[in-house]
Amino acid sequence: MRGEDRAHRLHGERRVECGVCFRRCRLAEGETGFCGARQARAGKVICANYGKLTALALDPIEKKPLAEFYPGNLILSAGSFGCNLRCPFCQNYEISMAGIPQRSGSGTWGRSVGAAGCAENGSAGPAAQENAGNAVGDAAGDAGQGAVVKSAAGDAGQGAVKEVFEEPAAMTVSPRQLAAQAAELAAKGNIGLAYTYNEPLVGWEFVRDCAGLIAEAGMKNVLVTNGTAGPEVLDRLLPLIDAVNIDLKGFTQEYYSWVGGSLDMVKETIIRASQLCHTEVTVLIVPGKNDDEEDMRRLAGWLSSVEKRAGKRVPLHVTRFFPRWRMKDQRATPVETVYGLAETAREYLPSVYTGNC
Numbered sequence: 001m002r003g004e005d006r007a008h009r010l011h012g013e014r015r016v017e018c019g020v021c022f023r024r025c026r027l028a029e030g031e032t033g034f035c036g037a038r039q040a041r042a043g044k045v046i047c048a049n050y051g052k053l054t055a056l057a058l059d060p061i062e063k064k065p066l067a068e069f070y071p072g073n074l075i076l077s078a079g080s081f082g083c084n085l086r087c088p089f090c091q092n093y094e095i096s097m098a099g100i101p102q103r104s105g106s107g108t109w110g111r112s113v114g115a116a117g118c119a120e121n122g123s124a125g126p127a128a129q130e131n132a133g134n135a136v137g138d139a140a141g142d143a144g145q146g147a148v149v150k151s152a153a154g155d156a157g158q159g160a161v162k163e164v165f166e167e168p169a170a171m172t173v174s175p176r177q178l179a180a181q182a183a184e185l186a187a188k189g190n191i192g193l194a195y196t197y198n199e200p201l202v203g204w205e206f207v208r209d210c211a212g213l214i215a216e217a218g219m220k221n222v223l224v225t226n227g228t229a230g231p232e233v234l235d236r237l238l239p240l241i242d243a244v245n246i247d248l249k250g251f252t253q254e255y256y257s258w259v260g261g262s263l264d265m266v267k268e269t270i271i272r273a274s275q276l277c278h279t280e281v282t283v284l285i286v287p288g289k290n291d292d293e294e295d296m297r298r299l300a301g302w303l304s305s306v307e308k309r310a311g312k313r314v315p316l317h318v319t320r321f322f323p324r325w326r327m328k329d330q331r332a333t334p335v336e337t338v339y340g341l342a343e344t345a346r347e348y349l350p351s352v353y354t355g356n357c
C-alpha cells in the first residue's frame, strides 16, 4: 500500500498524499488528514488511530445492522475515532468524531496528534504495545446485554454507552488482544469481531491485522462502513471479511455532495462487496433530504441488479433518522415515511427491513 503515499510539494513544502479515500489529503510532516485518523510521519501516511478504541461492546448482530447473517447471535463490536465524511445528521458522532476538531468544508486539517499507539505498515507502535493490556478486560461483564462496555467518546444516543472518558482513545489494544477477547467471549455467544461505530476503513491496517487473527480462530469478521475507500484498500480487506453493512446515504450525487462523498464510489463498493462476502445495505431516511419515493425506486431497482449480478440477496435496511449532531433541531423521520419507502423497495427486493421505528 505504500504506493498510495505520493509525495508533492506545495509552496516549497514537502507533502505526502494519502490514497486511502477519495479525499486524497496532502499532508505536511506531522499533519493529520480530514478523517482525523491518519497522519504524515517520516514522509509516509500512517494509521494514527491504530489500536485506539473509543467503544467496545458485545452487540446483537442485528444492531450492525445485519438481518441475514447469523441472526440471533452476538458479535464483539469495536470502534475507534475518525471518519472521512461529515454527515450533519451523524447518529454516532460522539464516537466517530471523538477528539477531532470540527470545521466545515473539505481538505487537510493540519492537526498534530500524539505519538502513542501510532502504527506504520500496520504494526502497533511501542506505546500501543505497552498500553494494550488495559483495553477490554471488562467486556465480559455485560456480555449478552448489547451494551457498549466502554467508550472514550460519550453517549452514543441509543442508550448504549456505559462509561465515558474525556480523552479519545482511552483504550489501546493490540490485534492479538482484541482477537483473544473475541475468542474468550465465544462462550457467551460471540461469533467474531465487528469493525464499526466510526469509519473503520480510515484505519484499515488495524482491521486487516485483527481480521487475519479472527479468521485464524475460525470466527467471523464483520465490517460496517460508508464504503468510500479506494479499491486498493477494498482489495486488501474484503477477502478477509465475512459480512459487511454498507451505508448508502442516498441515491443522488447531490445528496452525497452534501455529506461529502461520492455516490459512484459507494455503488462500486457495494458491487465489489456483494461478490465477495455477505452484504447488506442501510439507507438512513432524513426528512426532506432523501425521502423521495422516486429516488427509492431507483435505489431499489439498482440494488436488485446488484443482487442478480452477485447471484444472492443483498438485504436493504430502511432506517429512521433521529435528531442528532448538527441536525439536533430537525424532527425525527415519521415512521409512516420509513414504512412507505420500505414498501416501495419491496416492489424490487426480496429482503427489506425497517430500523429505528
Ligand code: SF4
Pocket (backbone or CB within 6 Å): 018, 019, 020, 021, 022, 023, 024, 025, 032, 033, 034, 035, 036, 037, 038, 039, 083, 084, 202
Ligand atoms: S483516509 Fe483520511 S487522511 Fe486519507 S485521504 Fe481519506 S480523509 Fe484524508
